[in-house]
Structures are given as structure tokens and as C-alpha cells.
Amino acid sequence: DAKTTQPTSMDCAEGRAANLPCNHSTISGNEYVYWYRQIHSQGPQYIIHGLKNNETNEMASLIITEDRKSSTLILPHATLRDTAVYYCIVRVAQDDKIIFGKGTRLHILP
Amino acid sequence: DAMVIQNPRYQVTQFGKPVTLSCSQTLNHNVMYWYQQKSSQAPKLLFHYYDKDFNNEADTPDNFQSRRPNTSFCFLDIRSPGLGDAAMYLCATTHRGGADEKLFFGSGTQLSVL
16 A cells, blocks of 8 residues: 555646645655656656655755655646646665555646 | 657457557666556556566456566566456566666556457
8 A cells, every 4th residue: 555645636826836745654764755747648757756855856846854754845836737646655765566646636727 | 768668559459358568668677567557546556577576466466467578578468358457557667776766657558448
């Protein structure tokens, strides 16, 4: 079973920051948090991952709480192309079994 | 450039007629996965390979089998497709021991069963 809980859906206005929460209250010390997104009819795409420090790349920022029980994916300036299902996954490095939860369906509103 | 390639993009088969879906990768990754995704659902892990070591999920039906003849290729065989097997089938790869172990997905094969 997935170890994460995410809201089923969210709306965000175009140009605004989209903040997607993920709860992983049972995360263990060696588990990473990964985010993927899936645009309709495509395979999921990697966005970002982290262990305990906040991370930023060209796509997004990942904020992990100090107790690591939750995290937030931030898309700083959402565009219509960011409309997708966003999946938060926790996994141990070198654990090949990767289970997807239900994800959050993000709608970017024009 | 496509790094995980799934062919065909769309596959139609008849009820009970065996079908094989293929996946190839140019990344030289040691782990390959097959996921099944039905409409409006999350991808569901069917099985995966670490090199030649096969790992089957407990709830994957016996009707589904897989082969990995070499590092680059992996096949999903559905021996007797039923109507409930109509879905998108996603292949993914990662490299255990790599820098970030992120997943790379193919575009998927949409399977229809008539």
C-alpha cells in the first residue's frame, strides 16, 4: 500500500504558485520523498525528490517539514501545461518496489 | 530522444487471444517495471526485474507474465486477456545504485480487448 496521503484534487489560478501537500507520517529515516506528475495519456514524469533538506530544480521546489511527516511541492508560476495528476511517493534508496498512491489532480484555471 | 520506448502505442486484441507488449530502454538501467493503469486510477505495479531477478507482486494475476531477455528489453505477456485487462500498460526503468534512482517511464501501450 502507498504510504502517502494527498488531496484528491486542487485548483490553482494560472500564474500563481501551486502548493501541493503530501502527508507521509510513517516515513522512516532512510526514506526519500519523490514527486512525479502524469499529464493525460502520458507516462509519469519525475519532478523532484529529497530526504530532509528543501530542494529546488528548474521545475519545482520541495519543502519537507522538520519532522519529515509531510512535504509540499511548489510550482512557482503555474501554467495551463501544469494541469496533471501529481504523485508523492516515499521509498528507501535501492528499494525497487515503487508504489503509487492516488495522487492529486491539479487543475490550472485560466 | 525517447529513452524508454514502448511499442505499439495502441494494441487491440480479442478476448482470450494472447498478446505481448514490448519495452526497450537505452539507459542501461538495471531495474525495469511493468505497471497497469486503468482509467482515472493510479499506476499499479505488476512486477519488476532487478537485472534478471524477477519480482512478482502478490496480487498480479497468473495471466500476466514477463520476460527480460537482456538489459535493454522487457516484455509483458498476457496469456488470455479478459475484458478487465483493458488498460494502459506502462514500462519504467531506474538504476539501483545510481545518483538519484528516479523512474523513467515510456509513453505506455493502451490495450483494448474486444
